[in-house]
Structure formats: C-alpha cells, structure tokens
Amino acid sequence: MPFLCVFKSFVNQIQKMKKQLILLLYLFFVTNIFAQISGYVKDKSMQAVPGVNIRWAGTNEGTVSDADGHFRLNTSEDNNILVFSNVAYNPDSIDISKIEKQDRMEVILDDAISLSEVTITKQRLGKIKSRTAVFNVETLNTHELRKAACCNLSESFETNASVDVSYSDAATGAKQIKLLGLSGTYVQMLTENIPNLRGLSAAYGMGYIPGPWMESIQISKGTASVKNGYEAIAGQINVEYKKPQNSDKVSLNLFTSSTGRTEVNADAAVKLNEKLATSVLLHASDEFLTLDENKDGYMDLPMVKQYNLANRWYYKNNGYILQAFVRGLSEKRTGGRTDDSYKIGVNTERYEFFVKNGFLFGEDEAKHNHEAGEEHEHHNQSSLGIILNGTIQNQNARYGLKNYDGHQNNLYANLIYDASFGEYHKISTGASFNADAIDEKLAVNILPENLSRTEYVPGIFAEYTFTRKALTAMAGFRADHNSVYGTFITPRFHIRYNILDHVHLRASAGKGYRSPNVLAENNFLLASNRKLNIAPDLKMENAWNYGFTVHGFIPVFGKELSLMGEWFYTDFNNQVVIDMDTDPHAVNFSNLQGRSYASSFQIEANIEPVKGLTVTLAHRMNDVKTTINENLREKPLTNRTKSLMTLSYQSPLRKWQYDFTTQFNGGGRLPDPDSNRPLWEREFKPFTIMNAQITRNFKTWSVYGGAENITGFVQKNPIIDIQNPFGTDFDASMVWGPMHGRTFYLGFRWALAKSSN
Amino acid sequence: MKTKHLVITFVAIFVLATNLNAQSGKSNSKKTVVFDVSMHCESCQKKIEKNIAYEKGVKDMAVKLEDKTVTIKFDTLKTNESKLISAFNKLGYEAKVVETVPAKSTAK
Numbered sequence: 001m002p003f004l005c006v007f008k009s010f011v012n013q014i015q016k017m018k019k020q021l022i023l024l025l026y027l028f029f030v031t032n033i034f035a036q037i038s039g040y041v042k043d044k045s046m047q048a049v050p051g052v053n054i055r056w057a058g059t060n061e062g063t064v065s066d067a068d069g070h071f072r073l074n075t076s077e078d079n080n081i082l083v084f085s086n087v088a089y090n091p092d093s094i095d096i097s098k099i100e101k102q103d104r105m106e107v108i109l110d111d112a113i114s115l116s117e118v119t120i121t122k123q124r125l126g127k128i129k130s131r132t133a134v135f136n137v138e139t140l141n142t143h144e145l146r147k148a149a150c151c152n153l154s155e156s157f158e159t160n161a162s163v164d165v166s167y168s169d170a171a172t173g174a175k176q177i178k179l180l181g182l183s184g185t186y187v188q189m190l191t192e193n194i195p196n197l198r199g200l201s202a203a204y205g206m207g208y209i210p211g212p213w214m215e216s217i218q219i220s221k222g223t224a225s226v227k228n229g230y231e232a233i234a235g236q237i238n239v240e241y242k243k244p245q246n247s248d249k250v251s252l253n254l255f256t257s258s259t260g261r262t263e264v265n266a267d268a269a270v271k272l273n274e275k276l277a278t279s280v281l282l283h284a285s286d287e288f289l290t291l292d293e294n295k296d297g298y299m300d301l302p303m304v305k306q307y308n309l310a311n312r313w314y315y316k317n318n319g320y321i322l323q324a325f326v327r328g329l330s331e332k333r334t335g336g337r338t339d340d341s342y343k344i345g346v347n348t349e350r351y352e353f354f355v356k357n358g359f360l361f362g363e364d365e366a367k368h369n370h371e372a373g374e375e376h377e378h379h380n381q382s383s384l385g386i387i388l389n390g391t392i393q394n395q396n397a398r399y400g401l402k403n404y405d406g407h408q409n410n411l412y413a414n415l416i417y418d419a420s421f422g423e424y425h426k427i428s429t430g431a432s433f434n435a436d437a438i439d440e441k442l443a444v445n446i447l448p449e450n451l452s453r454t455e456y457v458p459g460i461f462a463e464y465t466f467t468r469k470a471l472t473a474m475a476g477f478r479a480d481h482n483s484v485y486g487t488f489i490t491p492r493f494h495i496r497y498n499i500l501d502h503v504h505l506r507a508s509a510g511k512g513y514r515s516p517n518v519l520a521e522n523n524f525l526l527a528s529n530r531k532l533n534i535a536p537d538l539k540m541e542n543a544w545n546y547g548f549t550v551h552g553f554i555p556v557f558g559k560e561l562s563l564m565g566e567w568f569y570t571d572f573n574n575q576v577v578i579d580m581d582t583d584p585h586a587v588n589f590s591n592l593q594g595r596s597y598a599s600s601f602q603i604e605a606n607i608e609p610v611k612g613l614t615v616t617l618a619h620r621m622n623d624v625k626t627t628i629n630e631n632l633r634e635k636p637l638t639n640r641t642k643s644l645m646t647l648s649y650q651s652p653l654r655k656w657q658y659d660f661t662t663q664f665n666g667g668g669r670l671p672d673p674d675s676n677r678p679l680w681e682r683e684f685k686p687f688t689i690m691n692a693q694i695t696r697n698f699k700t701w702s703v704y705g706g707a708e709n710i711t712g713f714v715q716k717n718p719i720i721d722i723q724n725p726f727g728t729d730f731d732a733s734m735v736w737g738p739m740h741g742r743t744f745y746l747g748f749r750w751a752l753a754k755s756s757n
Numbered sequence: 758m759k760t761k762h763l764v765i766t767f768v769a770i771f772v773l774a775t776n777l778n779a780q781s782g783k784s785n786s787k788k789t790v791v792f793d794v795s796m797h798c799e800s801c802q803k804k805i806e807k808n809i810a811y812e813k814g815v816k817d818m819a820v821k822l823e824d825k826t827v828t829i830k831f832d833t834l835k836t837n838e839s840k841l842i843s844a845f846n847k848l849g850y851e852a853k854v855v856e857t858v859p860a861k862s863t864a865k
Contacts, residue, residue, distance in 0.1 A: 040799060652817040652818075653810040653815065653816075653817060654810065655811075699811045753804070753807070
C-alpha cells in the first residue's frame with residue numbers, strides 16, 4: 001500500500017500547485033502570443049534531419065525542417081503541443097510551454113529502427129528521462145557517463161537508481177546487473193539496437209564494453225518494442241558507441257587506479273568525403289597488482305588483461321544510410337589463491353560484426369513541400385532497415401580442478417519496414433532470423449547432452465502506433481518459431497497519456513521469453529564446490545511484465561522538480577529456478593513448479609536547486625519470490641531495498657565538476673546454510689557505498705580523480721571454507737557486498753575536436 | 758554511524774564548493790557585456806563555449822544562438838571588451854558589443 005500513499009500525496013501536491021500552475025501558464029501565454037519559436041532537428045547520430053513535418057497538434061498549421069534541419073514557426077495561441085513527424089523516425093511531440101521562448105529547441109528524433117525518444121537539451125542534465133516516448137526510457141549521455149569515470153559498462157550505472165551492479169562471486173570478478181530485482185539475464189542487452197552479450201558472454205560481458213567507447217546508454221524498463229525480439233522481460237539496455245560522423249577527430253584517455261588497473265583508450269575518426277566516414281576505437285587494460293587486502297590468501301579482485309579493437313564505417317547518400325562495424329576482443333582473467341595452489345583462469349576471444357542498411361522513401365517529396373512554403377500536404381512515407389549481425393566467442397575457463405570450455409556462434413538478421421499513414425498512424429512490420437550454436441564442455445560432472453545445442457529462430461512481427469496530442473498507444477505482436485522449443489506468440493502493449501501538461505502516465509503489459517543457457521550464464525558458480533544438478537527437460541523461460549509510471553514536473557520556486565513513481569511486476573509462467581537452498585552442497589536447476597514473481601516499486605526525485613547543482617534522490621523496494629522446493633521463498637542474494645543520493649555540481653563555464661554518490665543497499669536473504677553445521681548466516685545486513693569524483697576541464701583536455709567505496713566497506717569472509725578449495729564446503733558464490741575496500745583513481749582525457757561547420 | 762558522518766561531511770563540502778563558486782565574484786571589478794556574434798550553427802556555439810570560457814578573466818558566460826548573442830561576465834582587471842572581441846575573431850567570428858548589463862545583474 002505504500003504506492004497508494006505516495007500517489008495520494010502526489011495528487012495532493014498537484015492540487016496545491018494548481019494555482020501556481022495556472023498563473024505560470026497565463027504568464028506564458030501573455031508573453032508569447034506573437035512570439036516565434038525555432039529550433040533544429042537532428043537524429044541520434046547528430047545529423048541534421050530535413051523534411052520533418054512540424055505542426056501544432058490537431059491543426060494544419062506548421063512547417064517543415066529545412067535542408068539543414070532548422071525550423072521556425074509562429075507560436076499558436078491555443079496550442080502548445082508541437083508534433084514532429086517523418087517516416088524514417090518515430091513521431092514525437094513536445095510540450096513547448098516548458099521551454100522559455102528564448103531557448104532554441106534542439107530536437108533529437110529517434111530512428112524508427114530503435115527505441116523511441118525525444119530529448120530537449122535545454123539543460124545539460126546528464127540523465128534524461130524522456131517525456132514523450134511511450135516507453136519508460138532513461139538515457140545516460142556522455143556527461144552522465146563521465147560522472148563515474150571508471151571503467152566499462154558495468155560501472156556505468158553507479159549514479160543510476162534503477163540498475164544494480166554487483167559481483168557474481170568472490171573469485172572471478174564477474175559483475176552482473178539487476179533490474180527490477182531480477183538478474184541481468186532477464187534484461188535484453190543491445191548494442192546499437194542489436195541484441196548482444198547473450199549466452200556465453202552473459203557472465204563476463206559487462207566488461208566487454210569500454211567506458212570511453214560509449215556515447216550513450218538507454219535503459220528501458222518493462223517489455224520493450226517487439227522489433228528487437230522477444231527477450232526483454234525485465235527491461236532493455238541499449239549502448240550506443242561513438243560514431244564516426246560526429247566524434248572528435250582524435251581522443252585519448254588514460255586511467256590508473258590504486259588497485260593497479262591501468263587503461264589506455266583511444267579513438268580516431270576521419271571524414272573521408274561528404275558521404276563517407278570511418279573510425280577506429282581502441283582499448284587496452286591491465287591489472288598489475290595482486291591484491292589481498294583482507295589477507296585471506298585469495299586475490300580480492302582477479303587480474304584482468306584486455307585488448308579490444310573496433311572499426312566502424314558510415315556512408316550516407318540521399319535516402320540510403322549504411323553503417324558497418326567490426327570488433328575483436330581478447331581477455332585474460334586470473335584469480336584464486338595468491339600462492340597459485342587454487343587458480344581461476346578465464347580466457348576469452350570474441351569477434352563481432354554488424355551491417356545496417358537503411359532506405360528512406362519519400363524524402364524528396366518532403367523537400368519539395370518545403371520549397372512550396374509552409375502550406376503542404378502530408379504524404380505517406382516509409383523506410384526499410386536491414387540489419388545483419390554475427391558473433392563468435394571462444395572461452396576457456398579453469399576453476400581449480402574444473403574446466404569449462406564454451407564456444408558460441410551467433411548470426412542475427414532483422415528486416416524492418418516502417419510506414420506512416422497520415423499524421424496519427426504508424427506501422428512497423430518485419431521478419432527476423434536468429435541462429436545460436438553453443439558448444440559446451442565441462443570436465444567434472446557429466447553433462448546432459450542438450451546443453452550443447454543449436455537453435456534457429458525465424459520470426460515475424462508487427463507493431464502499430466497511434467499518436468495524437470497527449471496520447472500515444474502502441475500494440476505489438478510477434479510470432480517466432482524456435483527449432484528446439486517450438487512456436488510462441490509475444491504480445492506487447494504500451495500507452496502514454498499526459499493527463500496534465502505536467503503529469504504524464506505510462507502503462508505497459510507484455511510478454512517475454514528466453515532460452516536458458518544454464519552453464520554459460522552461471523559458469524561463475526563453478527567457483528564453488530557445489531554439485532551442479534541440471535534438470536534434463538528445461539523449458540524456455542517466459543513471463544508477463546506489467547508496468548505503471550507516473551511522472552510529474554512540478555514548478556518549485558522557478559525550478560522544476562521532476563518526481564517519478566513507478567511500479568513493475570513480473571509474473572513468471574516458467575522460470576529456470578536456481579535452487580541453492582535445498583542442498584547447501586549443490587545447485588539445482590529445474591523448471592518452476594508454482595509461483596514466481598518480482599515486484600519493484602521506485603520513487604525518484606530530481607531537481608536543480610542552485611544553478612549547476614543537480615540532486616537526485618531515489619528509493620526502491622523489491623519483493624522477489626520464487627517457489628523453491630514447494631515453498632514460496634524470497635530470492636536469495638537480492639537487496640530488499642535500495643536508496644540512492646547523487647549530488648552533482650558544475651561550476652559556471654564548466655571548468656570544475658564535482659560528483660558524489662551514496663548508495664544505501666538494503667539487506668536480504670542468503671541461501672540456506674547447512675542446518676547441522678551452518679557455515680554462514682541466514683541474512684546479510686544493509687550496507688552503504690560512497691563514491692566521489694572531481695573533474696577539472698581545460699580547453700582540450702581534462703583530468704579527473706576519484707574514490708570508490710570511500711567508507712571501505714567490504715564483505716567479511718566472502719569465501720566459505722577458504723582453507724580447503726578442493727573440499728565439499730568451499731563456496732565463493734555467497735557474495736552480496738564489495739570485495740575490495742577504498743579505491744582511488746586518476747584519469748586524463750584529451751580530444752582534438754572535429755572542425756565545426 | 759560512521760557512514761552518516763561521512764555523508765554529512767560530503768554534503769557540507771558540496772554546499773561549500775557551491776557557495777565558493779557562487780560568491781567568487783564579490784569585488785567591483787566584474788562587468789557583464791552582451792556581444793553580438795556572427796555564429797550560425799550548433800557546433801559554432803559549442804566551439805565558442807569551449808574556447809571563450811578559457812580566455813583570461815572570463816567568469817561566466819551564456820551563449821544564445823537564437824539571438825546570436827554571447828553574454829560574458831569578466832574581470833575588468835584581467836581583460837576588456839576589445840581583448841574578448843579579438844578572441845572571437847581568432848575563432849573566426851565577428852563580434853561587437855551590444856550592451857553593458859548594469860553591475861548588479863549577473864550573466865544567466
């Protein structure tokens with residue numbers, strides 16, 4: 001019932017604000033009757049978008065963006081919702097009453113092939129919650145990503161309230177994320193809107209994406225669009241890499257930390273001619289020190305050596321856009337006892353490529369319209385996207401006496417056709433094909449044969465979007481046929497409605513599926529001597545996810561307080577239950593028999609009380625339960641609550657930047673210990689993590705220094721029966737807190753900006 | 758308990774840092790001037806923001822692409838209008854003074 005209380009107080013607050021609101025709106029209209037507004041439309045790659053229809057909602061008054069993406073139009077007396085539409089992009093609308101008239105709008109339209117979002121970069125807030133997208137999307141841009149500058153994707157969520165990151169175990173250094181209280185395997189990971197980090201790369205994949213390579217991250221909770229497949233259950237996280245067409249000419253990043261981690265990141269972009277651009281991204285990192293702060297004879301963190309190299313291309317000619325990407329990665333991870341008597345080694349090699357083709361139809365007509373002046377007819381436009389992606393990964397792992405070798409080949413193709421009919425209707429339809437070949441060998445237990453398998457999944461999908469004024473409604477369906485698990489249907493619904501200008505509601509309901517990859521995804525469990533019992537008849541996991549979000553923008557003394565309340569509920573029809581309770585010396589993987597759900601409620605407040613200072617406060621409550629051995633039990637190693645406070649201050653002229661984050665992690669349950677001879681507790685206690693960073697920017701370079709885990713809190717005795725790594729009690733998987741104390745780091749960034757024009 | 762103290766300490770440092778930055782312009786040598794600058798695009802704005810910020814004596818600035826104006830607050834002991842205009846010229850932009858904002862208001 002806390003949800004109701006919050007909602008009530010929220011409504012009360014709105015009522016109190018009403019007078020103020022009306023006055024503000026009145027002032028706005030008085031001062032703006034004859035004003036003009038102007039702006040600039042671009043796409044996510046920062047390219048100008050010509051030919052976008054811009055009109056006041058429900059009218060024919062409007063204009064079209066010119067060849068350079070600029071537009072200007074008279075404000076409307078009785079209308080302040082501006083609708084942007086172009087078939088190649090997701091239509092969107094902006095409530096201009098939120099924008100001061102002297103502000104120039106910068107509108108970023110999102111490719112129809114990706115998640116929907118519109119961003120107004122009025123302030124330089126690092127975290128942007130979309131106000132108009134139908135999905136609950138949060139974007140972390142470069143500015144936000146630099147607030148916690150170490151080191152790769154897994155660290156990018158430190159200043160974020162929604163995503164939790166923790167170590168999987170006490171030995172491998174593998175990190176896993178949690179969203180809505182569910183483990184990362186239920187979150188669909190995408191890079192450039194292509195499913196990635198699946199299967200074999202799920203265990204260590206968060207470390208495969210270097211921080212300085214990333215341009216932005218989009219976090220979307222609940223089931224997302226059906227265009228990217230059926231795998232999003234708890235949500236979707238998309239990473240956009242730096243792009244050749246809008247990156248700095250050359251940039252360099254050096255990083256070192258007190259744990260001995262040293263990194264070099266560099267990238268260079270060249271515009272070969274008006275149509276063609278290419279870039280190279282490079283990352284090398286190494287950990288030199290053998291760390292054992294708690295003197296337990298085991299390294300606190302493994303030593304990881306990684307080389308990572310990518311090359312990408314961008315070609316644009318009239319209505320055709322081509323993007324291509326290749327990448328190779330090699331990683332060597334060494335952990336275990338400092339005296340080498342128990343060793344963990346994981347060697348990985350990974351190769352990826354993708355090719356994206358986009359064809360836009362009807363752009364010429366839009367240009368023609370523009371030449372004809374502001375009066376124009378709305379033409380039906382369409383676009384076609386063809387995506388091809390391939391991955392090869394080889395992994396050799398050794399955990400003490402156990403060897404695990406995995407090999408995965410993946411091929412993915414997706415064809416998306418988008419068409420808009422009139423102003424309000426848009427249809428996306430297409431077909432996809434995914435092939436996964438996973439080959440696994442485990443030298444300890446005898447494996448059920450079907451864990452090495454090949455899956456082919458052809459699928460078709462259609463999605464309809466209706467947009468009108470304050471309402472966006474979306475319905476999507478897909479049908480897929482999995483060569484192992486059969487045919488299944490994925491329905492998904494999203495709706496957004498702005499009940500007031502300053503109060504937005506979102507609701508979603510949808511289904512998600514995934515094939516279990518028990519060993520690949522949980523191979524860190526081999527860092528314990530628990531016996532692995534894998535049921536031979538594991539089925540596909542599938543769940544319904546329901547979400548409800550209220551987002552209010554409340555004026556407080558001339559500032560805007562953004563207040564958001566959200567509730568997500570995931571209800572599993574089938575789940576592969578990881579049972580570590582029944583037998584303290586085994587892990588049982590079996591199909592769900594009974595109920596399993598995850599309920600997550602979160603409130604978040606954002607405000608800029610003083611110019612340059614942004615404050616975020618958030619609190620989340622998780623209720624995650626699964627039927628284990630006929631009892632509905634709380635999911636172990638899951639925090640019941642989490643609170644987050646971030647303070648971020650940027651001096652005038654942006655020369656100094658101070659960031660401070662505190663995470664209050666609630667307690668939770670541990671897997672049942674042996675009742676006769678308990679070797680660990682039943683519960684773990686709440687703990688606090690603090691991080692701080694200071695950045696000093698200069699004209700072409702910047703330095704930053706920071707500290708992670710300032711209080712130095714570490715989980716005591718994270719490894720059970722540490723003296724006997726080959727005994728039956730040995731277990732490094734009982735991990736809920738940090739493994740290593742206070743860490744200091746120092747970094748340097750230099751960039752040669754691309755020439756303007 | 759230890760954690761609580763630490764949180765309070767950090768908040769205090771933050772507030773202090775904010776105040777220091779806000780109050781640094783207490784002397785009378787500050788002047789705010791609006792310049793008319795020949796810029797046309799987003800990247801021009803970024804270029805100006807990035808470069809003029811590091812000119813000697815510049816305390817705060819606001820770039821408005823819409824009006825083609827740059828409002829600069831600076832220390833008159835360290836720089837002056839003509840020096841700032843030549844800084845704009847160096848970047849490839851024409852600039853001229855449109856108005857001098859009265860002493861009490863600050864660049865926004």
